[in-house]
Amino acid sequence: MTRTFLATAAFGLEGVVANELKRMGIAAKAEQGGARFEGSWTDAYRANLYLRTADRVLCCLKEAQVSTFDQLFRLVESIPWENILPRDGAIHVSGKCVRSQLMSVRDCQAITKKAIVNRMQQKLHLNRLPENGAEYPIEVAIVKDMARITLDMSGEALNRRGYRTWNGEAPLRETLAAALVDLSPWRPGMRLYDPCCGTGTLLIEAAIKASQRPAGVNRAFACEQFSFMPKDAMADLKAEAKLAAAKESVFAIAGSDIDPEALVLANRHIRQAGFEGRIHVLEQDLRTLQLEGEPGLFLCNPPYGERLGDQQQARALYKEMGLLLRRHPGWKMAVITSDSAFERHFGRRADKKRRLYNGRLECEFCIFG
Numbered sequence: 001m002t003r004t005f006l007a008t009a010a011f012g013l014e015g016v017v018a019n020e021l022k023r024m025g026i027a028a029k030a031e032q033g034g035a036r037f038e039g040s041w042t043d044a045y046r047a048n049l050y051l052r053t054a055d056r057v058l059c060c061l062k063e064a065q066v067s068t069f070d071q072l073f074r075l076v077e078s079i080p081w082e083n084i085l086p087r088d089g090a091i092h093v094s095g096k097c098v099r100s101q102l103m104s105v106r107d108c109q110a111i112t113k114k115a116i117v118n119r120m121q122q123k124l125h126l127n128r129l130p131e132n133g134a135e136y137p138i139e140v141a142i143v144k145d146m147a148r149i150t151l152d153m154s155g156e157a158l159n160r161r162g163y164r165t166w167n168g169e170a171p172l173r174e175t176l177a178a179a180l181v182d183l184s185p186w187r188p189g190m191r192l193y194d195p196c197c198g199t200g201t202l203l204i205e206a207a208i209k210a211s212q213r214p215a216g217v218n219r220a221f222a223c224e225q226f227s228f229m230p231k232d233a234m235a236d237l238k239a240e241a242k243l244a245a246a247k248e249s250v251f252a253i254a255g256s257d258i259d260p261e262a263l264v265l266a267n268r269h270i271r272q273a274g275f276e277g278r279i280h281v282l283e284q285d286l287r288t289l290q291l292e293g294e295p296g297l298f299l300c301n302p303p304y305g306e307r308l309g310d311q312q313q314a315r316a317l318y319k320e321m322g323l324l325l326r327r328h329p330g331w332k333m334a335v336i337t338s339d340s341a342f343e344r345h346f347g348r349r350a351d352k353k354r355r356l357y358n359g360r361l362e363c364e365f366c367i368f369g
Contacts (some may be wrong), residue, residue, distance in 0.1 A: 006043050006124040006150065007054040008034040017054045020182075028362030036060075044153045045223060046300045049241050052215040053207065054177035055157050056140065058150035066147040067101045069111050075240045076115035076140070076149055082123040084151065086227045088133030091116055094152075095140045104140055112140040112149070134225035149169040155222030162203055163204060163273035171198070173335075176358060177205040178215070183354060184299055184334040184366060188251065190297025195286045195306040195324060196317075200266030202299055204273045205283070211275075232276050244276070251295065256284035265294040287320050295330030304338045304361065315345040322347035325368060332369035338362060 007028070009017040011126040018035035022045045024046065033137035034054070054330055056201070061079050066072045074109050085091065093116075095109040102108055116138070120129055137152035159174040173175070180202065186192050188210040194202050210216055217238070223229050257263055270279045302321065318339070325333045326347075338361045343349050350366035357363060 002038050002040065004038055004045070004060040004119070005153070006036050006058045006059060006060055007047055007051060008056045009054055010176060010179075010357055011174070012354065013053055015181055016179050017051065020051055021047065029132075034154050035195045040230050040235065040273040041223070042237070045221070045234050046160065046231065046237055048154055048221045048223065048238060049214045049216045052205070053182065054189050055153060055159065055175060056153055056154040056157075058154075059153060061149045061222045063148045065144060065145050066142065069102065072102065072108060072140070072142075073111050073115045074149060075147060076112050077119050079116075079119070079149060081116050081119050084117075084122060084228065085136055086133055087120070087124050087126065088130045089227075090133060090135040091129070091138065092135050093138050093140060096142070098143045100142045100145045102145075104358060107369060108140050108142060112138065120214050123291045133289055134227070135222065135228065137222055140294045149230060150226040153221065158216065160219060161215055161273070164201065164269050165272065172194040172201045172358065173197075174215075176203060176356070177201045177301075179356075180207070180299065180301075180334065180336060180365060181209055181334075182205045184297060184335075185367060186297040186299060189213070192254075192296060193298055194255035194300050194319070195257075195284075195289055196300045196302045197257050197266060197281055198259070198262045198301070200255065200269045200279070200281060202265075202301060203255050203279050204269060204298070205251050206253050207251060207273070207275045207279055210245065210253065211245075211249040213247075213329045215240040217292065248320070249278075250286065250353060251276060251278065253278070254282075256282050256286075256289065258283065258285050278287060286324060287311055289324060291328060295328065296324065296332075298328075298331060299335075300333075301336050304363075311339070314339065315341070318342055318345035319347065332367065334365065336363050336365045338364075340364075351369075 007017050018028040018030040021037055026037050042058050064075050093109045093113045095105045097103045097105050130329040139150045141148045161174050192206050260283055261338040266281045302317055350368055352367040354365045356365050
């Protein structure tokens with residue numbers, strides 16, 4: 001049976017996620033908030049395993065306009081929950097309400113839970129549900145009065161790869177880092193260098209792409225506990241993913257930073273990601289950095305001045321980044337920044353720009369060369 005799924009994404013990355021799904025052989029269409037696709041439960045599990053830039057994979061159970069709590073109750077109750085949830089399933093409801101007539105998230109969650117329980121009790125002839133089994137995360141999302149009821153197939157957000165257990169002061173989310181790698185001019189086989197590598201997230205995400213490793217191979221997903229999921233097919237997909245992850249690959253990915261504490265974390269993350277000895281980082285001031293050999297791409301997430309240090313220091317760094325590119329002819333540079341004056345301090349206009357969000361910070365992804 002074919003079902004509808006939504007691979008959710010940060011603003012500006014919907015098309016990136018849709019393209020990832022298409023490369024996996026899954027037809028997908030970008031929409032606000034993610035990429036929608038049709039497929040089987042196995043396809044949803046494969047998406048969880050392999051997607052690098054999506055936040056979650058949700059199964060869309062029902063969507064309709066609602067403006068009253070009664071309409072919401074009837075919408076949720078009309079879903080055949082008895083075919084989805086086991087009698088002992090633990091029902092966890094999360095919610096969000098945006099520019100709608102129903103704006104109380106807590107009330108919408110309570111009504112959704114009540115409607116599910118009511119239907120399950122009627123269909124299964126139970127006085128109460130034990131809810132002592134596997135957890136089934138359900139979301140009620142109401143945006144501009146359009147309610148969408150979904151089952152979360154991922155559990156923890158997909159940026160939780162399992163390799164980053166320590167963070168620096170302003171960590172870049174893994175899914176955004178993977179998207180920057182995809183949106184940059186870099187391709188596996190090219191040289192990549194991050195002169196502000198911090199705790200190493202951009203370098204590791206580039207290595208994951210270069211090695212064709214499934215991003216979710218070292219973690220579990222909520223759907224692995226769902227009673228209706230095909231256990232044998234999931235086990236085969238996970239075994240296949242682990243074989244892909246075990247393949248050794250050679251790539252020219254390296255970085256540097258002036259913060260020795262950040263580099264300690266970077267080396268831990270590189271080791272935990274399984275790339276020890278293949279990604280190299282060192283303590284180096286960007287102002288004196290000089291690389292030899294064939295050109296490649298500088299990819300970096302420098303301090304913005306809003307979150308680390310002050311703006312004056314950050315802008316002095318941007319000038320040094322421009323000088324770094326000028327003394328490396330043939331190289332390109334891709335930078336994510338929230339500073340609207342970045343290009344002025346860098347010393348030239350970007351050849352390409354794209355608006356993205358790093359958390360709640362509106363940013364531009366600037367490509368030079």
